[in-house]
Amino acid sequence: MTETSNIYRNNKNNPELDEKFMKEAIKQAKKALELGETPIGCVIVRDNKIYARGYNRRNTDHTTLGHAEINAIKKASAKFGDWRLEDCTLYVTLEPCQMCAGAIVQARIPRVVIGTMSPKSGCAGSLMNILECHLFNHSCEVRRNVLQKECAELMSLFFKNLRMSLKHQNQAHNPQLHP
Numbered sequence: 001m002t003e004t005s006n007i008y009r010n011n012k013n014n015p016e017l018d019e020k021f022m023k024e025a026i027k028q029a030k031k032a033l034e035l036g037e038t039p040i041g042c043v044i045v046r047d048n049k050i051y052a053r054g055y056n057r058r059n060t061d062h063t064t065l066g067h068a069e070i071n072a073i074k075k076a077s078a079k080f081g082d083w084r085l086e087d088c089t090l091y092v093t094l095e096p097c098q099m100c101a102g103a104i105v106q107a108r109i110p111r112v113v114i115g116t117m118s119p120k121s122g123c124a125g126s127l128m129n130i131l132e133c134h135l136f137n138h139s140c141e142v143r144r145n146v147l148q149k150e151c152a153e154l155m156s157l158f159f160k161n162l163r164m165s166l167k168h169q170n171q172a173h174n175p176q177l178h179p
């Protein structure tokens with residue numbers, strides 16, 4: 001097996017497998033939702049097996065480093081005993097931010113599969129494209145919009161609930177404004 005085929009042995013031309021693993025990332029995103037966190041989930045796969053899972057825990061853990069991808073990368077690195085995740089595919093429900101895209105490139109992950117894009121904060125093609133920037137010594141192959149509808153609905157459900165709870169809070173704090 002050549003080095004290249006070794007790197008890409010995981011799902012490259014298998015949309016069904018991509019959907020299967022994105023479903024697992026969505027399960028992780030739902031864990032974040034249960035904690036009241038923005039619902040973003042991630043899994044890291046090698047040889048068609050999930051080695052690490054992660055979900056957004058930024059508020060719960062009081063750290064800006066608590067994003068789904070960072071949590072999953074930490075777990076995968078611990079499992080493999082290596083910071084390099086060179087033959088893995090990372091699945092994430094939302095387009096990565098600048099921090100996570102940077103960590104993905106640093107970890108030399110060759111392939112990233114994204115659920116839905118994030119036009120206001122994404123750094124895999126929306127605001128900029130860190131994952132496919134060939135100025136770095138590593139760049140990724142990216143597949144976008146896998147189970148896009150499900151991933152986007154999860155986000156809009158979260159923000160809808162957030163807006164409703166903020167509205168209720170405002171009403172509770174300012175009852176004179178809402179007789």
Ligand SMILES: [Zn+2]
Nearest residue numbers: 067097099100
């Ligand atoms: Zn992030």
